[in-house]
Amino acid sequence: MKQGPASVIINDEIANRVFVLRLEEPAQARDVRPGQFVHLRCGSSLDPLLRRPLSVLRTGANPRNMLPSGQYDVLYDVVGRGTELLTHLRPGDLVDVLGPLGRPFQIERTTKRLLLVAGGVGIVPLVALAEEALRCHLEVTLLAGFRNAGKVFPASLVPEEVEYVVATDDGSLGHAGFVTTLIPTYLTWADQLCACGPVPMLKALTGLPRSPRLPIQIAMEEHMGCAMGVCLGCVVPTRYGYQRVCRDGPVFPLEEMIWS
Ligand SMILES: Cc1cc2nc3c(=O)[nH]c(=O)nc-3n(C[C@H](O)[C@H](O)[C@H](O)COP(=O)(O)OP(=O)(O)OC[C@H]3O[C@@H](n4cnc5c(N)ncnc54)[C@H](O)[C@@H]3O)c2cc1C
Numbered sequence: 634m635k636q637g638p639a640s641v642i643i644n645d646e647i648a649n650r651v652f653v654l655r656l657e658e659p660a661q662a663r664d665v666r667p668g669q670f671v672h673l674r675c676g677s678s679l680d681p682l683l684r685r686p687l688s689v690l691r692t693g694a695n696p697r698n699m700l701p702s703g704q705y706d707v708l709y710d711v712v713g714r715g716t717e718l719l720t721h722l723r724p725g726d727l728v729d730v731l732g733p734l735g736r737p738f739q740i741e742r743t744t745k746r747l748l749l750v751a752g753g754v755g756i757v758p759l760v761a762l763a764e765e766a767l768r769c770h771l772e773v774t775l776l777a778g779f780r781n782a783g784k785v786f787p788a789s790l791v792p793e794e795v796e797y798v799v800a801t802d803d804g805s806l807g808h809a810g811f812v813t814t815l816i817p818t819y820l821t822w823a824d825q826l827c828a829c830g831p832v833p834m835l836k837a838l839t840g841l842p843r844s845p846r847l848p849i850q851i852a853m854e855e856h857m858g859c860a861m862g863v864c865l866g867c868v869v870p871t872r873y874g875y876q877r878v879c880r881d882g883p884v885f886p887l888e889e890m891i892w893s
């Protein structure tokens with residue numbers, strides 16, 4: 634984990650108010666694993682006071698990504714002041730970044746067919762995981778749900794070997810309805826499932842008619858303060874007591890979670 638200035642390479646809008654920010658910081662690009670995140674200072678002053686966490690989409694450390702080795706991409710949806718400030722970044726600017734942080738996804742040794750389930754920007758760490766899975770010669774299907782067609786993650790950014798199935802809440806693109814309704818079709822095919830998205834989507838995974846042998850990992854996107862395990866601003870209840878999403882997660886086995 635490193636804290637320091639990263640140089641902005643590009644900051645492009647790829648969907649409606651959704652941007653890809655490419656940063657250059659060789660140690661972070663080298664060390665990050667799928668599911669980990671970086672903590673960015675969004676403004677040049679102390680407003681906003683807190684950094685904002687963003688998952689890493691792809692890194693030049695993976696030769697499949699065709700990025701220079703010291704660079705990596707994050708993707709952000711503009712939802713408030715911090716992410717709005719990020720839209721002002723231009724190539725050559727410096728951003729104070731802490732990371733990589735958190736526990737990554739783990740592909741089980743026996744996994745051959747990996748099912749990924751994403752809600753909104755939860756797709757970011759799953760695309761990173763898909764890249765790793767393809768390097769390990771796994772078959773990968775990615776089911777992804779978005780509010781509407783304007784928010785859909787472009788297929789051109791998903792590795793072409795991945796079966797990419799889109800659902801939109803309003804039916805404006807792909808399957809109409811929640812992404813969770815697509816999962817049962819794939820349950821007998823998959824031998825591991827990894828998911829990231831809003832809590833209601835993750836919670837819905839507990840009710841799936843699945844084999845108890847199907848391992849499920851989820852990545853949480855809780856509100857965060859320090860991201861260093863100190864402030865306890867990100868804790869979630871689990872079977873092992875309260876756990877910090879920033880240090881003990883963001884990736885957890887589904888069966889450990891206690892949903893309120
Ligand atoms: C580990 C982790 C990884 C993340 N990865 C990504 C990513 O790859 N791309 C991305 O776009 N976002 C990601 N997020 C969410 C992102 O951090 C927030 O959207 C961002 O901090 C919002 O900052 P803001 O100042 O723009 O909005 P704020 O002004 O802080 O909030 C605007 C609105 O968004 C809501 N909000 C803020 N943070 C969250 C959150 N964590 N969960 C649910 N609602 C929230 C607020 O309640 C408010 O309604 C991630 C969060 C975590 C914890």
Ligand code: FES
Nearest residue numbers: 858859860865879
């Ligand atoms: S954000 Fe401070 S302990 Fe997790």
